[in-house]
Amino acid sequence: MQDSIQQQKVLKIVCPDVAGLITKITAICCQYKFNILKNNQFTDNKTSYFFMRAELAGCFYHQDNFFKDLDILLPIGSQYFLKDIDRRKIVILVGQEAHCLGDLLVKSAYGELDVEISAVISNHKRLSQLVHSFDVPFIFLKNEGLTRLEQEKNITDSITLYQPDYIVLAKYMRVLTPEFLRRYPNKIINIHHSLLPAFVGSRPYHQAYARGVKIIGATAHYVTNQLDAGQIIMQDAIHIDHSYSVEDMIRLGHDVEKNVLSQALNQILTHRVFLNGNRTVLL
Incomplete structure (x- = not known):
């Protein structure tokens, strides 16, 4: 019965570029009766690496054998992933x-963004009512009297309580330590409010002004x-002129920030x- 369960998954491949890769990959998908719904690829000519994203439909009960065949098919140094298409948690x-x-x-x-927001964590209480109005847990963790490592612990x-797929810094405004970052590679x-690499760090609108x-x-x-x-x-920009104050830039920039963040997350x-x-x- 398991063999007959139809699913959709995303196949991601990164490997050294060699001739005939697309033909070989599509042939092995056909062998396992995976229907390719969409396919995009890109070759970086400077590094000679090949990137491919394919949306597949089929029965994935024998995906371990599929992986073994990919190992034989693809060049040494290849990476590949078969990702579920489901609602992710952040x-x-x-x-x-x-x-x-x-x-x-x-x-x-x-439903405009297919994601489950498992919790919101903040070092301020100001946004608790907003979060609770969406029936999302709000966790206030104070900074006062704690070292950076204690607060990050x-x-x-x-975070461990919710096991999210990703952590999103939505204007968190605190620098995280290397110890914290190593936990979530x-x-x-x-989201940073400038066109990086310009105006790194704090007060980028003031720097821009x-x-x-x-x-x-x-x-x-x-x-x-x-x-x-x-x-x-992801990046986006809007045009301004000499008449814009810092406050004007911040107000207009908020719309760009939220749109860029949601697009990147999608x-x-x-x-x-x-x-x-x-x-x-991005494929």
């Missing part, structure tokens, strides 16, 4: 700003040990993001 860390958090709560609640303990996504920029924007990126230097997932949840050194590939 935990959100937030400070006092509501725009990114509120956008994610609304989109999750009304409390965060880790809370490539699992923490941040001081330089008289004519474009402001936001960047969603993976979090690494280097501040605001993780691989960029790309991650649908398994479209590939790491490629210091860059990302």
